[in-house]
Amino acid sequence: MAPAQAQLPTLREALAEYAKAKKVKASSLARYESVLRTHFADWFDKPVLALKDSAFGNHCHKFAQSKGAALVDLGRGIVGSILKYVGAVHGLDIRSPFVKLGAAGLMPDRPQPRARKLNESGLPEWFKAVDSLPAVQRDYLRLILLTGLRKNEGGDIKRKDVDLAGGVLVIPETKGNKPHSLPITEPVREILERRCDGLEVDARLFDGLSADHVTEMAKRAGAPAFTLHDLRKLLASVGARLGIGDAILRRILGHAPKRGDVLHRHYVSLCEADIADPLTQLQITLTM
Template sequence: MPTVSEALLAYATAKKVKASSLRRYQSVLRTHFGDWLERPVSELKGPAFAEHCHLFAQKNGAAIVELGRGLVGSLLRYLHAVHGVEIPNPFIKLGAAGLLPLRALPRARKLKEADLLVWSAAVDKLPELHRDYLRLVLFTGLRKNECGSILREHVDLHGSVLLIPDTKGGKPHTLPITESMKEILVRRCVACQSGTRLFERLSVDHVAEMALRAGAPAFTLHDLRKLVATVGAKLGLSDAVLRRILGHAPKRADVLHRHYVSLDVEAIAEPMELIQRTLTSHLGQGTPQVS
C-alpha cells in the first residue's frame, strides 16, 4: 500500500491536478494531517484516524474543514477505485451525526460601483505596474493568479485575443482585447521580454493591500471579478455570455450549455466592451454608451 503522501501524488497525476492546487493540498495535509502523511493508507481504516478527523472538524473553521473533508473523500474514493481498498470516510459519519460545522458562506462583496471613483483615485497613486494589474483585473474579471501569470506571448495584439492557458478549471481561456485592455497590454508588452510575465515583479497577494494603504475603500481582488458579473447582469447580459467572459463552466446537468452552446471570442467582444464602458463611467473616466 502507498503512503498517504504517495497516494496524494498518484491521485494528482491521475486527475491532472494543477501544480498550484497540489501544493495547496500538500500544505493542508502537512498542517492538519501531518502525523499520517508517511503512514500506509491502510492505517486510515482505524478508529484513530476517525478521531483525528473529529478533532480536525472541531478545531477549524468551516472553509478549511470543507477543504480537508473534500480532499480526504477524494483520496479515499481514488484508493477504492485503483487499489480496491475500501476505507470508510469518517466525515460522512460526522456529517450524519451533525458534528461538522455549517458550510462556509460566500464572502460578501465589499466594493460597490459607487466606490469605484475613490478606488480609482487610490489606484492612480500606485506604481504603473500595479495600476495596470488592478485595472486589467477590473476590466476582465480574471482571477488574481490568472492575470498574474499572463506571459508576453499570450497577448496577440494583431488578432486582438488574450490567452489565459492556466485557469482554475484547468482549461485554456480566451478573451477579446478591447480598446480599454489594449492600452494596458501594449504598455506591459513593451516593458517585458518574451517568455516573462507581464506582471513579473508584482505580488498578487499584496497589491490590494497597497491600494488600501493608498486610500482605496475595503476590497479584495475577487470583488473586482464580482463587479464584472454584477454590472453584466444589470446590463441584461445572458448567463451564457457572463459564464464565457468569466471562464465558468455550466453545471453538469445543463446539457444545453455544456454540449450545444459555444461562444467564441467575437461573440463576447461587444458585451465586454459594454461592461467596461459602464465600469469606466464609475471610475470617472467616461459615460457608458449602450449599443
Template sequence: MKEAFAEYLASRDLKPGTVHDYKRHMVESFPDWQDRRLTEITRDMVERKHAKLGERSEARANGAMRVLRAILNFAAGKYENANGQPIILDIPTKRLSATRRWYRVERRQTLIRPAQLPAWWSAVDALESETIRDYLRVLILTGLRRGECARLEWKDIDLEGRTLTAPDTKNRSPHTLPLSTYLVELFRRRSKSSEGSRFVFPVGPRRANKDEDGHLNDARHSMAAVAEASGVSFTPHDLRRTFITIAESLDIPAYALKRLLNHKSGADVTGGYLVIDTERLRDPMQRITDYILKAAGVVPSAEIVTLRAESA
C-alpha cells in the same frame, strides 16, 4: 500520510492552483499528521481536528477535510495488505457527514460597488509596482481568475486582433476575450517594459512572491495596502464578481455573460447549441470597461461643456 499525498498528486492531473492549495492544507492543517500511518487515523481524530480547525476558519476546516478525504479514498483503492485486501476499509471523514458536522459556508457575495471604485482605483494607482497595478486592473476589466491572469504569456495576447486568450482555465477550455481600447493600450505599454520575460506579469528574480516559472504568484501584500488606503476590502475573486455584476447591470444577455466568464452550459441544451463568436463580445467588453472607468473617475462620465455668460 505524506507518502500517500505525494502519490495522490502524481496520479492526478490537477490545476496548479489546486495543487498549491492542497499543499498549503498539508502544511497548515496537518503538520502533526505528516508521518502518521493512514490506518491510525480514526473518526474521532477527524472530528476533533475538524472542530479545531473550524475555530479559526470554517471554510478552511471543510477544505482541509476534503483534501484528507481525497487522500484516504485514493489510499483505499491503491494500497493492499499481503492478502490483497485494502488496508483502509473505513473512510474516517464519513463521521462528518453522518453527524452533520460539515460547516455550512455560504457563497461569498462581496464585490466592489460603483461608489467604492474611485477610492479603490486611486489606491491601486498609488502602488509602487507597475506590474501589480496592471494585474489588478486586468482582473477587474476582464473577470479572469487570478491564476489565469497571472500565468498569461505574451503569446496569449494578440494586439493586432485585439484579443486575449487564457489557455489554462478551471474548466480546461481556452478562454478568449476581446480587448477593450483601454486594455489594448495597457498591454502595448506593458510589452515595452516586460524585461524580456515571456510572462505578461513577471516578477524580478529577487522577489519572494514569484513561482519557479517567474510569473506573479502572490499579490496579497499589495492588495492589503490597497484595502487599507481605500477602505475597500477585497479578494481577487471579488474583482471577478464586480466585473460580471456590472455586466449584468448593463443588460448584457445571459448567454454572453456565461461566455464572458467561460462557464459551461451544463444541462442547458439551448446553450450547448449556441456558439458565441469572440467578436460578439467586443461591444459588451467595451461597455463594461467604459462603465468601470467612468465610475472610477478615470474618464469623464459625460462630455464637459464650458458655459459662457451672456453679455448684458
C-alpha cells in the same frame, strides 16, 4: 480481497498519484500537502488502508470540531477525493469519516462566501486612487477589474499569451485547469500594448508585482476597502444588471456550467467574438 497492505500507497503517495491523474496545479498540490502534513501527520506516511481504522475516524471528528469551517471544508475535500481515487484505482472500499460525521450532524456548516467590500458607488474613488499608483500596479488593477481574471491569472500573463494582432488574450493555466481566452477589447488594448512593449516572448507583463500587496498600496492611496476577488464579483454583478446572459457571463469569467446543465456543458460553445461586444459594454459601464 483487498491488495496486500505492503503494496498499497501511503497517503502521501496516494496524494501524488491523485494529483498527477487529475492534473492538479503545483500550487494547489503544495497546499494539500501542507494540510495533510500539518493536520493528518500520523497517517501521512502510512498505507491508505490505515484510514479505515477507527483511530482515523476519531481524529477526523476532533479535527471537524476544533478547526475553522474553511479548513475543515478543505480537509474534508482532500480526504474524500483521495479515498475516491484509491477506491477506483486500488480497489479499496474506504468511506470517508467526514461523510459519516455529516450524516450524523457532527460537521460544522460550510463556510459562507466573503461579503463583497467594493460596490459600484465606490468605483470613482477607487479609480482615483488606482490611477495615482505606479504604472505596473495601476495597469494590473485596471486589467483585473476589466477582465474579471483571478489574481494569479492576471499576474502570470506572459508576452506570448497576448496576441495583439489577432485580438486574443490567452490564460493557459486557470483554477479549472483549462485554458481560458478573452477578446482584446479597446478598453484593455492600451493596457496590454503598454505592458507588452519591448518584452521577450516568455517575460511576464507584471513581473515583480505582488498581487497580495497591490491592494494595500491602493488603499493607502485612498481607495475604499476591497479585495482582488471583489473586482471579479463586481464585473459579474454589473453584467447581470445590464442583462448579459448567464452563458456569456460564465464564458467571460471562465466558469464551467453545473454538471447537470447538459445544454451549456455539451452544446453551447462561445468564442471570443461572441463575447466581445457584451464585454466591451461591461467595461465601458465600469469606467464611466
